[in-house]
Amino acid sequence: MKKGLFYIIISTLIFTSCKRDKDIKNQDNFDREAMLKNYAEELIIPAYEELNLSIQGLLNSINSFESNITLQNLNNVKLEWQKTYSVWITANAFNIGPASEQGLNKSLNEEIATFPISESKIQSAVETGNLNFNDFNRDARGFLALEYILFNGPNTSEDSVLNLFTIQTNRTLFLKQCAQNIQTRVARVLSEWQTTYKNEFIARNGTDVGSSTSQLYNEFVKSFETIKNLKIELPLGKRPGQIQIEPKLVEAYYSGLSLDFLKIHIQNIERIYLGQNKNGQDGLGFKDYLETVTNGKELVVSTLKQWENVNNTLNKIPTNAPLSEIIRNNSEPVEDLRIELQKHTRFFKSDMSSLLGIAITYSSGDGD
Amino acid sequence: MIEKAHQFFNTKISAAPLVSFRLIFGALMVFSAIRFMYLGWIEDHFTEPLFHFKYYGFSWVKSASRFTLYAIHMLMILSAIGIMFLQGIAYRIAAVVLFLTFTYTELIDLTYYLNHYYFVSLICFLLIFMPSYVSPFSNLKNTQIKRSSIFILKAQIAILYVYAGLAKINYEWLIEALPLKIWLPANDNIFLLGPLFAWKYSPYIFSWAGMLYDTFIVLFLVYTPTRVWAYLTVILFHSLTGILFQIGVFPLVMIGIASIFFSDAWHVKLVRFFVKEKAPVPKQNSPSSNYTLFNYLILGYLVFQVLFPWRYVLYPGNLFWTEEGYRFSWRVMLMEKAGTATFYVKDNKTGREGIVNNTEFLNPHQEKQMAMQPDMILQFAHFLGQYYESKGMHKPSVRAEVYVTLNARPSRLLIDPNVDLMKEKDSFKPKNWLIHYKD
Known part of the structure; x- marks a missing residue:
């Protein structure tokens, strides 16, 4: 009896409260599965496929160089490297599933794109011929170790690098094995995506910690934060304890291509946010998801507005010298970019996950 | 008046609810400690972080080595089994150890503060002062304890629920249906229930139902004719929150603990289902003047528990924003x-x-x-x-x-x-x- 009354009271209260409130937001049901499918098919798998192809091109150029050590062949390898590393940047935010930390392997990003690299470790490997690309020395392998081997430094002339290859017999071997190691790791990730992981990824369509949305989101934010925290603040000498600028800590210091790569990275973050593929074709992404949740549209507007500031400051950085030189001579334009990225961080880092209700850590939350 | 209160507290009642409460609570503690270790949380929470956030006034509590922490969890498990089955001084020691080990692990890092951990800590504390002369092996039909023991447990549970309910009576929770308007649609993929969570009116229904549930459920559990229905609601409510939110063992803890409101006969049956009677009627302490002091202590404890959550009114500004006086006040899943x-x-x-x-x-x-x-x-x-x-x-x-x-x-x-x-x-x-x- 009492119970019946209790339920009647509840239902009446609910009913009247709903009726009175005119401001009920219409929650369009967002198809997270379709979003994940778009990410898998239009962004993630194509990035790995292109990367895989590009690495093969890089290896081919290395083989030609190995059989015929000429300046032209060396420059070919350098070009192939630049192209491949650019492709990698479009895949560096997808360290989930087969590319995530597994057993002794760290994430793919840490395994093949750690920087700054250790010059001394690489030197000693080249000198002793003791080549191991599967140990814990992640700062002595990957794309940026290749870069060091290929370019040696922004002020080293092409001829002297070529000379190094003729003197150091193991240098070519390092180049080849290091690239092969990258190939093996990428091929494994790609094949898992092509066979089993794609369906698994799309099927995990929740917002809990293990869900694909949550994992992808976490890696997206991590990749974004890398830009500010590592690629910009470190060379600017902005870490507490750093007493001056350290231009050598930019990404890709040896080739001097840092700014090109930085632009690709920032552009790729934008593509992930929008759900846009490399051809500019727009699919379902985090932005579209945000637009369907409470106060999401407002957040999208603020986010895009601040993102424009990021891009404006990025485009004001002079392109006539390597980033390391720009930082050395007048760091102000880079500092401006840092400030805009700092302002942007909250939009991606906490506002977005909070509005979407994505769980980002495993531990229990406060509950009843 | 005071005399009557003492009389009320000192009235002898069946020991069965206490014995069965100890069994259920102990078992949940064992399960929860094993789960904690199994999930690798000793490493994640305690040994790996370089820095630990401290509770105000407890900055002297330090984390320990991995080995020590595992040992402490083992001890916690043993003492939890202890409070289930032991009696006499052994029970008392087990209860003290359980309280200390559990509370120690909670105090290591403020990051992991949960109202329900605080609740478990309080229950462990209260168990120290329960009559120790009973165990599941006692003859439960003839064993009695003073009412105050069960009363304080029930009162603590009531405070948790009612305060959790009162905290939900605010504009955002009831009228704007926030934060449920964020949390429910995020769970639209859940098997069978997904479409319900995605429905645009659900956040309102759940907000009101949650508030009413928390505020009134204890009343319906106390009142015999509604008890069974109320308990079914307890199961339904906590199962739902368990499905929706990442809240670990707590749905189970609350479902287990709320059984304390059932009748003596029910508790006897429950205990006898698991444990056979072995011992004769234990010797019972006769009522003494000690009880008077004990009753005052209970009263003091309850007054503190009732008043402490209101300290937030002494601070300026929006409580949810500043969180000054937010913790230890049963504000759960509120924002x-x-x-x-x-x-x-x-x-x-x-x-x-x-x-x-x-x-x-x-x-x-x-x-x-x-x-x-x-x-x-x-x-x-x-x-x-x-x-x-x-x-x-x-x-x-x-x-x-x-x-x-x-x-x-x-x-x-x-x-x-x-x-x-x-x-x-x-x-x-x-x-x-x-x-x-x-x-």
Whole structure:
């Protein structure tokens, strides 16, 4: 009896409260599965496929160089490297599933794109011929170790690098094995995506910690934060304890291509946010998801507005010298970019996950 | 009047509810401790982080080695089994050990504060003072205990529920259906229930139902004719929250514990289902003047429990924003809040200011909790100041730029980004470096 009354009271209260409130937001049901499918098919798998192809091109150029050590062949390898590393940047935010930390392997990003690299470790490997690309020395392998081997430094002339290859017999071997190691790791990730992981990824369509949305989101934010925290603040000498600028800590210091790569990275973050593929074709992404949740549209507007500031400051950085030189001579334009990225961080880092209700850590939350 | 109260407390009642409560609670503690170890949380929570956030007044509690922590959890499991089956002085020791081991692990790091952990700690504390002469092996039909023992457990449960309910009576929860309007649609993929969570009216229904449930459920559990229905509601409610939210063992704990409201006969049956009677009727302590003191202590405990959650009215500003007086007040799953905190450490000799990468020192859970709670921000700032001073910085000052979003509103500054946090100290006083939330 009492119970019946209790339920009647509840239902009446609910009913009247709903009726009175005119401001009920219409929650369009967002198809997270379709979003994940778009990410898998239009962004993630194509990035790995292109990367895989590009690495093969890089290896081919290395083989030609190995059989015929000429300046032209060396420059070919350098070009192939630049192209491949650019492709990698479009895949560096997808360290989930087969590319995530597994057993002794760290994430793919840490395994093949750690920087700054250790010059001394690489030197000693080249000198002793003791080549191991599967140990814990992640700062002595990957794309940026290749870069060091290929370019040696922004002020080293092409001829002297070529000379190094003729003197150091193991240098070519390092180049080849290091690239092969990258190939093996990428091929494994790609094949898992092509066979089993794609369906698994799309099927995990929740917002809990293990869900694909949550994992992808976490890696997206991590990749974004890398830009500010590592690629910009470190060379600017902005870490507490750093007493001056350290231009050598930019990404890709040896080739001097840092700014090109930085632009690709920032552009790729934008593509992930929008759900846009490399051809500019727009699919379902985090932005579209945000637009369907409470106060999401407002957040999208603020986010895009601040993102424009990021891009404006990025485009004001002079392109006539390597980033390391720009930082050395007048760091102000880079500092401006840092400030805009700092302002942007909250939009991606906490506002977005909070509005979407994505769980980002495993531990229990406060509950009843 | 006082005489009557004493009489009420001292009335002899069946020991069965207490015995069965001990069995259920002990079993849940065993399960929860095993789960904690199994999930690798000893490492994740206690041994891996470089820095631990401390409870105010408990900064002397330190984490221990991995081995010690496992040993402590083993001890916790043993003592939990102890409170289930032992009697006499052995029971008392088990209860003390259970309280100390569990509370110690809670005090290691404020990051993992949960109202329900606090609740479990309180229950462990209360169990220390329960009559020790009973066990599941006692003849339950003839064994009696004074009413105060069961009363205080029930009162503690009632305080938890009623306060959790009262906390939900606010504009945002009831009228705007926030944060459920965020949380429910995020669970639209759940088997069978997904479409219900995605329905646009559900956040309103769930908000009101949640408030009414918390506020009134104990009443319906106490009242015999409604008890069974109320208990079914308990199961339904906590199962739903268990499905919806990442809240670990707590649905199970609450479902288990709420059984204390059932009849003596029911408890006898439950205990006898698991444990056979072995011992004769135990010798019972006769009522003595000790009870009078005990009753006053119970009263004092309850007065504290009733008053402490109201301390927030003494602080200025929006409670959800400042969180001054938020904890230990049964405010559960009440808001969606997240922040981004950036710390700047300045060397006061060179004037050079550096930006901290939080992930160098904190795990993701610590960073997430810290970035929206002022006292944790202050603690981390002090840690950073001391850390960089030890690295050679001259009298560092530390400031923080903290943007927080509350219930899906655009994020804004939580604290004054220009204040040198090294000059601020944590206390019960209002923090004057907070920026209050104004609409």
